[in-house]
Amino acid sequence: SAVISQKPSRDICQRGTSLTIQCQVDSQVTMMFWYRQQPGQSLTLIATANQGSEATYESGFVIDKFPISRPNLTFSTLTVSNMSPEDSSIYLCSVLLAGGATDTQYFGPGTRLTVL
Amino acid sequence: AQSVTQPDIHITVSEGASLELRCNYSYGATPYLFWYVQSPGQGLQLLLKYFSGDTLVQGIKGFEAEFKRSQSSFNLRKPSVHWSDAAEYFCAVADDYKLSFGAGTTVTVRA
Numbered sequence: 278s279a280v281i282s283q284k285p286s287r288d289i290c291q292r293g294t295s296l297t298i299q300c301q302v303d304s305q306v307t308m309m310f311w312y313r314q315q316p317g318q319s320l321t322l323i324a325t326a327n328q329g330s331e332a333t334y335e336s337g338f339v340i341d342k343f344p345i346s347r348p349n350l351t352f353s354t355l356t357v358s359n360m361s362p363e364d365s366s367i368y369l370c371s372v373l374l375a376g377g378a379t380d381t382q383y384f385g386p387g388t389r390l391t392v393l
Numbered sequence: 394a395q396s397v398t399q400p401d402i403h404i405t406v407s408e409g410a411s412l413e414l415r416c417n418y419s420y421g422a423t424p425y426l427f428w429y430v431q432s433p434g435q436g437l438q439l440l441l442k443y444f445s446g447d448t449l450v451q452g453i454k455g456f457e458a459e460f461k462r463s464q465s466s467f468n469l470r471k472p473s474v475h476w477s478d479a480a481e482y483f484c485a486v487a488d489d490y491k492l493s494f495g496a497g498t499t500v501t502v503r504a
Contacts, residue, residue, distance in 0.1 A: 278439075308490060319483060319494040320437075369436055373490055381427070382492055386436040 279304055279372055281385035289391045290360055297356045298388045300370035305350035308373035310382065311343070315366045323368075326353040360392045395420040395488045399495035406474050407503050414469040414498050416484030425487040426467040428458055431497075432480045440482075443467060454478070476502045 280303040290296050300309065309326040323343055325333040332345035347353045357364050367389050371382040398417045406412050418424055425444050429437040441452025448460040458469045467484060479502040484495040 281436075310491075319496045320492075321494075322491055325491075371437075371492075380425075380487075380490060381439060381442055382487075382490075383439065384429070384437040389434075 278383050279306065279374055281370065281372060281383060283368075283370060283385040283388050285388060286386065287389040287391075289393060292361050292392055294360055295356055295358045296360065296390060297354050298368055298370075298390075300353045300355070300385055302351050302372050306372040306374065307350070309347060309353045310371045310373070311345060311353070311355045312369045312371065312384075313366045314369065314387070320369065323355070326355075326370075357390065360390075362392045365390055365392045395424070395486045395493050397484050397486050397493055397495035399482075399484055399498050401498045402496070403499045403501070405501040405503060408476055409473050412469075412471045412474045412478070412500065414482050414484075414500070416467045416469065416495060417465050418467060418484075418486045419465065420486055420488065424467075426458075426460065427485045427487065427492070428452065428456070428467075428469050429483045429485065429494075430454075430480045431483065437483065440469070474500075474502055476504070478502055 282301045284299045311323040312320045314320045322335050323338045326345050326347040328347045344356045367387045369387045371384045396419045427442045428440040431437050440456050441450050443450050443460045451457050456471050481497045481499050483497045485492045
């Protein structure tokens with residue numbers, strides 16, 4: 278597996294502001310992902326963070342709202358822009374590790390965001 | 394498109410009793426299936442995974458799951474539940490590295 282850390286672990290923000298979440302992994306990985314978990318809901322994939330190129334967003338998520346950076350193979354950031362209370366969620370990053378015939382995603386501890 | 398259904402939103406089980414969580418998937422090819430657990434305030438931890446081969450897979454914390462292609466199911470089981478197993482459990486299917494999660498099952502363990 279991998280050791281994945283996220284900063285901040287939680288935050289309370291005012292509407293209209295932006296928050297940048299950091300994800301750091303202890304080894305080089307090809308693929309990193311960002312998920313959103315709204316209160317009481319399951320996880321939804323926001324985007325795939327690509328190193329050296331623009332992120333690939335899932336339907337319903339746009340770069341202007343969720344800009345992502347991936348400057349190297351161990352680090353990524355997700356920004357939640359112009360926040361509203363509907364953005365209150367847990368945001369999780371994950372990494373894909375290949376192990377023989379199996380590719381498995383491992384998750385960070387998450388960032389719990391509350392927007393007032 | 395792939396999808397996962399977890400029919401049980403909430404299950405309450407007594408400590409020491411057995412536990413079974415249901416998961417049904419929809420996927421055109423051979424599925425890559427996972428079970429993750431999320432303890433309160435924590436991220437997701439991988440319990441076990443199925444890619445191919447033996448349809449009964451063993452995971453961490455005494456959990457196992459059985460893949461049944463004929464029933465499109467991947468149910469999670471544990472013979473004897475501990476209070477620390479109280480958590481939310483997610484079944485997921487992978488398609489080209491992307492995970493689609495079920496809605497989750499919350500497990501409450503009573504003394």
